[in-house]
Amino acid sequence: MFRFLTVLSTVWLVFGCTSVPEGVKPVQGFEADRYLGTWYE
Secondary structure: OHHHHHHHHHHHHHHHOOOOOOOOOOOOOOOHHHHOOOOOO
């Protein structure tokens, strides 16, 4: 039973995070390199 609930919870969480919420628009022209530093900073 515990295993079933664990699998069910995991599936529920994964499907809950797969889509963009309504009304949210992605940013156009986002420069990720500008915000990523180096690992030692």
